[in-house]
Every structure is written in C-alpha cells, then in structure tokens.
Amino acid sequence: xxxxxxxxxxxxxxxxxxxxxxxxxxxxxxxxxxxxxxxxxxxxxxxxxxxxxxxxxxxxxxxxxxxxxxxxxxxxxxxxxxxxxxxxxxxxxxxxxxxxxxxxxxxxxxxxxxxxxxxxxxxxxxxxxxxxxxxxxxxxxxxxxxxxxxxxxxxxxxxxxxxxxxxxxxxxxxxxxxxxxxxxxxxxxxxxxxxxxxxxxxxxxxxxxxxxxxxxxxxxxxxxxxxxxxxxxxxxxxxxxxxxxxxxxxxxxxxxxxxxxxxxxxxxxxxxxxxxxxxxxxxxxxxxxxxxxxxxxxxxxxxxxxxxxxxxxxxxxx
Amino acid sequence: xxxxxxxxxxxxxxxxxxxxxxxxxxxxxxxxxxxxxxxxxxxxxxxxxxxxxxxxxxxxxxxxxxxxxxxxxxxxxxxxxxxxxxxxxxxxxxxxxxxxxxxxxxxxxxxxxxxxxxxxxxxxxxxxxxxxxxxxxxxxxxxxxxxxxxxxxxxxxxxxxxxxxxxxxxxxxxxxxxxxxxxxxxxxxxxxxxxxxxxxxxxxxxxxxxxxxxxxxxxxxxxxxxxxxxxxxxxxxxxxxxxxxxxxxxxxxxxxxxxxxxxxxxxxxxxxxxxxxxxxxxxxxxxxxxxxxxxxxxxxxxxxxxxxxxxxx
Numbered sequence: 228x229x230x231x232x233x234x235x236x237x238x239x240x241x242x243x244x245x246x247x248x249x250x251x252x253x254x255x256x257x258x259x260x261x262x263x264x265x266x267x268x269x270x271x272x273x274x275x276x277x278x279x280x281x282x283x284x285x286x287x288x289x290x291x292x293x294x295x296x297x298x299x300x301x302x303x304x305x306x307x308x309x310x311x312x313x314x315x316x317x318x319x320x321x322x323x324x325x326x327x328x329x330x331x332x333x334x335x336x337x338x339x340x341x342x343x344x345x346x347x348x349x350x351x352x353x354x355x356x357x358x359x360x361x362x363x364x365x366x367x368x369x370x371x372x373x374x375x376x377x378x379x380x381x382x383x384x385x386x387x388x389x390x391x392x393x394x395x396x397x398x399x400x401x402x403x404x405x406x407x408x409x410x411x412x413x414x415x416x417x418x419x420x421x422x423x424x425x426x427x428x429x430x431x432x433x434x435x436x437x438x439x440x441x442x443x444x445x446x447x448x449x450x451x452x453x454x455x456x457x458x459x460x461x462x463x464x465x466x467x468x469x470x471x472x473x474x475x476x477x478x479x480x481x482x483x484x485x486x487x488x489x490x491x492x493x494x495x496x497x498x499x500x501x502x503x504x505x506x507x508x509x510x511x512x513x514x515x516x517x518x519x520x521x522x523x524x525x526x527x528x529x530x531x532x533x534x535x536x537x538x539x540x541x542x543x544x545x
Numbered sequence: 546x547x548x549x550x551x552x553x554x555x556x557x558x559x560x561x562x563x564x565x566x567x568x569x570x571x572x573x574x575x576x577x578x579x580x581x582x583x584x585x586x587x588x589x590x591x592x593x594x595x596x597x598x599x600x601x602x603x604x605x606x607x608x609x610x611x612x613x614x615x616x617x618x619x620x621x622x623x624x625x626x627x628x629x630x631x632x633x634x635x636x637x638x639x640x641x642x643x644x645x646x647x648x649x650x651x652x653x654x655x656x657x658x659x660x661x662x663x664x665x666x667x668x669x670x671x672x673x674x675x676x677x678x679x680x681x682x683x684x685x686x687x688x689x690x691x692x693x694x695x696x697x698x699x700x701x702x703x704x705x706x707x708x709x710x711x712x713x714x715x716x717x718x719x720x721x722x723x724x725x726x727x728x729x730x731x732x733x734x735x736x737x738x739x740x741x742x743x744x745x746x747x748x749x750x751x752x753x754x755x756x757x758x759x760x761x762x763x764x765x766x767x768x769x770x771x772x773x774x775x776x777x778x779x780x781x782x783x784x785x786x787x788x789x790x791x792x793x794x795x796x797x798x799x800x801x802x803x804x805x806x807x808x809x810x811x812x813x814x815x816x817x818x819x820x821x822x823x824x825x826x827x828x829x830x831x832x833x834x835x836x837x838x839x840x841x842x843x844x845x846x847x848x849x850x851x852x853x854x855x856x857x858x
Contacts, residue, residue, distance in 0.1 A: 378559065378560065378563065381838075382560050382563035382564055382567065385561075385564045385833070385834035385837045385838060386564055386567065386568060386830055386834065387796065387799075387830065387833055389800075389815075390799075390815075390818060390830060391571075393818050393819070394571045394575060394818065394826075395571065397575040397576070397818075398574045474691055474692075477691050477693055478691070478692065478693055478800060481693055482803065482815065482819075483819070497691070497693050497694070500697065501697060504698070504700075504705070514697060518690065518694045521689075521690075521691050522686075522689050522690055522691075525689040526689040529685060529688065529689060530685065
C-alpha cells in the first residue's frame with residue numbers, strides 16, 4: 228500500500244483557462260449577454276398555461292406570459308369592425324411599435340431568440356460529431372480512409388454553399404429542424420479539415436508513440452489520448468461559428484428557403500422589413516429590432532470566442 | 546512540380562464527377578420528373594397529354610440512371626442543354642451574365658484588397674495603442690452587422706434619399722457605373738472587417754520575426770521596417786489567401802446581384818434554383834466546381850512559388 232502522494236496545490240488545465248478567461252472583463256460582459264439570450268430562449272420553451280384566442284386554445288410559454296403585449300385594437304371608422312392597428316409608432320410604452328399585423332415587435336424580437344439558439348446549437352450538435360469522427364479517422368489512419376474522407380469533403384466544398392443550402396431545403400421542405408440539418412451538412416467541412424490536420428501533427432508525437440508502445444488500441448489512442456489534446460479547437464471553432472450560423476438563418480429565411488413564415492425569426496422580420504423603409508412615414512423598427520438583436524448575439528459570441536481561444540490554446544498562453 | 550500538378554489534375558476528375566452526381570441527385574430528390582415537367586411547361590391549364598408528351602420529348606420518362614447518364618454526358622462534353630425558362634441555350638445565358646458579375650466583383654475585389662491591406666498596416670503600426678484597439682473594434686462591429694442590413698439601408702439611400710443612382714436594375718454600356726456603384730460599396734464594407742482582422746494578425750506575426758529585430762538593431766526606422774521588410778513578407782500569406790477568390794469573381798455575388806437586380810451569374814443561379822430551371826443550375830454548378838478545384842491548385846502552386854521553403858511532393 229502506498230500512501231496517496233501529497234500533491235502541491237496546482238491548477239488543472241480547465242481551472243487555469245477559466246481563471247484566465249475571468250480576468251478578461253470584455254469577455255465576461257459578452258458571456259453575460261450570451262447568457263441573457265439563452266435565458267430568453269429557454270423561457271420560450273417553458274410552457275405556462277394557455278389562452279383562448281377566439282375559439283382556439285393557444286398554448287403560451289413563460290416568455291409570452293412575461294413579455295407579450297396584445298395588439299392595439301383600432302375601430303375602423305367606416306365598417307365599425309375592430310382590427311389590430313398596424314405600424315403603431317414606437318413609444319415609451321411600446322419601445323418597438325407594432326408590425327404590419329399589429330403584433331408587438333419587441334415581443335417578436337425576443338421570441339426569435341428561441342429559433343436562433345435552436346439553429347446555433349442543433350446545427351453544432353449535428354456538425355461536430357461528423358467533423359470530429361471523420362477528421363480523426365482520416366488523420367489517424369491516413370491511406371485509403373484519408374483519401375475517401377478528403378474526397379467527400381472536397382466534393383461538398385466544390386458546390387457553392389448558398390446553392391447547396393437552397394437545394395437541401397427544397398428537398399426537405401422548410402422548417403427549423405430541416406434548416407439545422409442543411410446547415411450541419413454544409414458546415415462540418417471546415418472543422419473536419421482542421422481536425423484532420425491537427426491529428427496528422429499529433430499522430431507521430433511522443434505521447435502517442437508511448438501509448439502505442441504500452442499496447443493501447445487505435446480507438447483508445449484516438450479518443451482518449453489525441454481527442455483531449457485537440458478538443459479546445461473544437462470548442463473554439465464552435466463558438467466562432469455560432470454567429471455565422473445565425474447570420475445564415477437570416478439570409479436563407481430572407482430569400483424564402485429558411486424557416487416558415489409563421490416561425491418567429493430575425494430573418495423573417497428582416498424579410499418583412501424589406502419594403503418598409505420606403506413607406507411614408509418610414510417604418511424602421513422591424514429592421515432595427517432584428518438587426519440589433521442579431522448584432523449583439525453575433526458580437527458577443529465573436530468576442531467571447533476570441534477570448535476563449537486565447538485562454539484555451541496552450542500555444543497562446545502568456 | 547510537374548508530376549504534382551498532373552496528379553492534382555487527375556484528382557480533380559472524380560471530384561467534378563461527384564459534384565455533378567450530387568447536384569443531379571439532389572435536384573431529382575427535390576422535384577419529381579412529372580412535377581418538373583409541369584413547372585417547365587408553366588401555365589396552370591396543361592393537360593395530362595401535354596405533360597406526357599413533354600416528358601417524352603425531354604426524356605423525363607426514362608429511368609433515373611438513364612437520365613443521370615444523359616445529364617452527365619451533356620455536362621462533361623460541355624454540350625449544355627437549353628434553359629427551358631429562358632428559351633435560350635445555357636451557354637448563351639452564361640456568357641451574357643458573366644459581364645455584369647465581373648462589373649461588381651472585380652472593382653469590389655481590388656478596392657477591398659487595397660483598403661484592407663492599408664488599414665491593417667496602419668493598425669499594426671499603431672499596435673497596442675488606442676488607434677489599434679479602435680480599429681479592431683470597428684472591424685468586429687462591421688463583421689457582426691448582417692449583410693441584409695447594409696443592403697436594405699443601401700437601397701433605401703439610393704431610392705429615397707439621393708435619387709441620383711437607380712436602386713434596382715442594370716443597363717450595359719457606359720452608364721453601368723450608376724447601377725453597380727452601391728453594390729460595390731456594400732461588398733467592400735461587408736468584407737472589410739473580416740479581412741482587416743485577418744491581415745492584421747498576419748502582419749503582427751511578421752513583426753515579431755528575427756529579421757525585424759535585426760533590421761531595428763541596424764538602426765532602420767520603424768516606418769521603413771514596416772513598409773519595406775514586414776509588408777513584403779506578409780504579402781506572401783495575404784496574396785496566397787486571396788488567390789483562391791479570384792476565379793470566383795466570375796460567379797459574382799448571389800446576394801448582392803439578387804437584391805440589386807443585376808443580371809449576373811449569381812442572380813441567374815439563385816433565380817434558376819427557385820424557378821426549377823435545372824439545366825442552368827447544373828451547368829453553373831459544374832462550371833463553378835471546375836473553377837474551385839483549379840483555384841485550389843493555383844493557390845498551392847503560388848504558395849510554392851512565393852515561399853521557397855514549401856516543396857510540393
């Protein structure tokens with residue numbers, strides 16, 4: 228029996244990275260912004276009772292409960308019928324006014340967080356395993372496996388990205404999940420290339436040779452030895468791509484192949500806003516609401532991603 | 546070097562075949578042959594007989610593998626079919642639309658590259674000062690604004706505020722500048738943030754090399770170090786990263802052309818996809834895949850030429 232050796236107090240890799248990250252004030256601010264978006268998105272997943280809308284019972288979420296403001300009802304002078312008033316100007320009471328259907332724009336903007344976050348996260352969940360698995364197989368085994376993987380991703384990369392997305396969406400019908408699958412298929416290529424190149428570097432390094440000499444199998448070496456050493460790259464590329472995915476949703480929905488019209492998303496809001504600027508008087512709040520929302524989440528994920536890279540990448544330490 | 550190029554060119558063949566196969570299969574999966582025939586015939590009042598006759602005429606009634614074979618053969622022999630929507634040969638459509646695309650992409654590319662390199666040199670010269678911080682900050686902000694916002698605001702400015710330039714459309718000849726000015730400006734602004742940040746990292750990487758320290762030790766002025774020594778060496782990675790974009794200038798920008806009504810290749814491609822004009826889509830994807838593999842090859846060769854340490858094997 229040997230006594231547990233008394234270790235001097237030292238910080239592990241993750242604790243070290245976290246403490247370095249915590250020193251970056253701007254990164255922390257961005258983390259808080261991202262957390263806010265996540266909170267709003269999460270609130271839209273939590274059911275909170277239902278509401279009678281005419282004859283139909285509509286389910287409401289916690290977000291609706293907290294932030295929903297009904298339309299301004301206006302009585303038509305000629306017919307006497309009551310209808311929601313479109314394009315109510317922003318006021319203190321209603322910071323972003325209402326859209327063409329009389330819906331509150333601020334509420335729509337918040338509601339779209341759910342769509343954007345679903346797209347960012349689900350696409351990543353689809354793309355990362357694909358990229359890591361194929362990248363590691365190609366880099367580690369080389370030879371024919373490497374040729375096949377390289378062939379697949381080079382072929383995919385040859386098709387113009389926007390076009391591949393449009394055609395995939397046409398095959399699968401429109402919708403949030405389908406959009407995630409299409410974006411996943413088109414976005415794993417870059418990460419796969421990166422993982423493959425890194426694994427190539429690690430394959431002949433001393434620690435891998437040592438593991439091999441001790442009799443570790445291929446998969447043990449790949450997933451228990453090499454993967455932890457390149458894991459930070461996966462995390463970094465995920466945070467840096469997150470904003471790009473949200474931007475992709477906006478323009479795909481804009482040209483009419485993204486999410487359906489009745490889904491709340493920033494792309495759909497910008498699509499509505501396309502001709503609103505030239506109206507008299509100008510309607511700017513739809514465009515500004517969506518753009519500001521996109522801007523801050525993309526900005527926060529970019530800055531936080533940069534800080535994360537500085538903290539996690541062993542080469543950039545100090 | 547010669548053997549390497551030949552090997553790479555041979556490697557292009559299966560890739561281009563694969564691209565043709567994937568696009569054909571995806572387009573088949575998107576719309577069944579009969580629906581496709583109906584869409585191409587247009588009009589809502591088309592009898593079943595007409596559809597059948599059209600399908601027979603275009604060969605849509607044949608089994609999948611035969612249609613695949615005929616599509617691939619027409620692509621690989623460059624005998625493109627005709628565009629059914631436009632009643633034109635696809636090759637004519639392509640030739641017509643290259644010009645407008647180039648009118649936007651070439652000036653945008655040159656101006657963008659020049660601006661990005663100049664700005665990145667300036668921020669690198671003032672590194673770790675407020676000018677640098679502000680520059681990077683503006684770049685990051687520029688990267689985070691969706692291109693759609695630039696486009697909508699740009700169109701608003703053109704259409705409502707200035708009234709001098711037309712907001713939409715295209716006319717060839719000398720007056721072309723009035724139509725392409727705003728798309729060029731937007732293309733430059735939208736791309737500037739990302740490239741400045743990228744080039745700044747490259748320039749800063751060079752700044753800490755040994756030869757820079759040597760030059761400073763010899764008493765060379767900071768300005769001379771930057772513009773003579775650092776600029777020349779950082780041009781290698783910058784230019785090689787830029788070469789890959791040059792062939793794509795022909796394809797144009799799908800988003801900008803679509804929104805500003807410029808009849809370029811990008812616009813043709815998006816329209817054709819949304820209108821199910823498949824012969825056009827297949828031809829453009831085929832050409833762009835050739836362009837892509839060649840661009841990658843040219844990039845690798847320029848790397849080897851620009852940096853003698855790299856040997857292609």
